[in-house]
Amino acid sequence: MALEQYQREFIEFLISQEILSFGSFTLKSGRISPYFLNTGKFSTGESLSKIGKYYAKTIESYSHELAYDGIFGPAYKAIPLISSTVIALSDVFKKNIPYSFNRKEIKDHGEGGNIVGASLSGKILIIDDVITAGTSIRESFEIISKHGAKVSSVLIAVDRQEKGTGHKSAVQQIESDFGVPVKAIVNLDQIIEYIEEKGDYDEHLIKMKEYKALYGV
Numbered sequence: 409m410a411l412e413q414y415q416r417e418f419i420e421f422l423i424s425q426e427i428l429s430f431g432s433f434t435l436k437s438g439r440i441s442p443y444f445l446n447t448g449k450f451s452t453g454e455s456l457s458k459i460g461k462y463y464a465k466t467i468e469s470y471s472h473e474l475a476y477d478g479i480f481g482p483a484y485k486a487i488p489l490i491s492s493t494v495i496a497l498s499d500v501f502k503k504n505i506p507y508s509f510n511r512k513e514i515k516d517h518g519e520g521g522n523i524v525g526a527s528l529s530g531k532i533l534i535i536d537d538v539i540t541a542g543t544s545i546r547e548s549f550e551i552i553s554k555h556g557a558k559v560s561s562v563l564i565a566v567d568r569q570e571k572g573t574g575h576k577s578a579v580q581q582i583e584s585d586f587g588v589p590v591k592a593i594v595n596l597d598q599i600i601e602y603i604e605e606k607g608d609y610d611e612h613l614i615k616m617k618e619y620k621a622l623y624g625v
């Protein structure tokens with residue numbers, strides 16, 4: 409898919425926040441990647457406000473595919489992400505969307521339970537930063553169905569579009585296992601397109617293309 413202006417700005421934003429870096433990084437999978445994403449680096453009100461707007465804008469761009477009544481974010485990193493997304497949906501798009509997240513540790517006093525926020529019902533959009541092996545998203549599917557709701561779609565920040573253990577990427581595997589769309593604000597192809605457009609990251613461009621040829625789907 410061609411790179412849209414908000415996606416170009418999102419990639420620039422990731423680079424400016426040092427969330428997206430280029431170089432040589434050894435991943436948990438053992439692969440040597442020419443780029444790395446560290447979403448744990450969103451750490452100021454301004455950056456959080458911006459990320460929420462990018463998620464919200466993406467939800468709106470895919471509104472025909474992402475039908476949802478509520479938004480769920482798996483603990484921990486997705487909690488501020490969904491918070492800023494629902495604020496942006498309210499402020500920018502005038503949509504008042506219920507949200508909830510899980511506790512990693514079950515609370516046995518006070519209100520108890522392991523869901524915080526809106527009770528899960530209807531169609532749920534899961535938002536997270538990335539899908540690596542898919543463990544966190546699979547757990548979210550379980551939590552949501554256990555509470556009687558249904559996952560309708562998933563949205564992440566960046567889709568690395570690389571093979572897992574088989575031919576499919578983790579994102580494709582989730583799509584085929586659960587039959588729901590998984591969208592991303594940007595994907596690897598779009599990051600490559602951005603670098604190509606900029607024209608001043610030639611060395612990275614070669615490495616990114618080599619990586620895609622080796623591991624891409």
Ligand SMILES: O=P(O)(O)OC[C@H]1O[C@H](OP(=O)(O)OP(=O)(O)O)[C@H](O)[C@@H]1O
Pocket residue numbers: 482483484485486536537538539540541542543544545
């Ligand atoms: O697809 P996976 O292999 O599950 O990897 C992706 C997940 O891992 C990270 O969170 P983590 O589980 O480390 O928890 P955190 O949000 O508390 O850091 C990340 O924020 C995703 O939720």
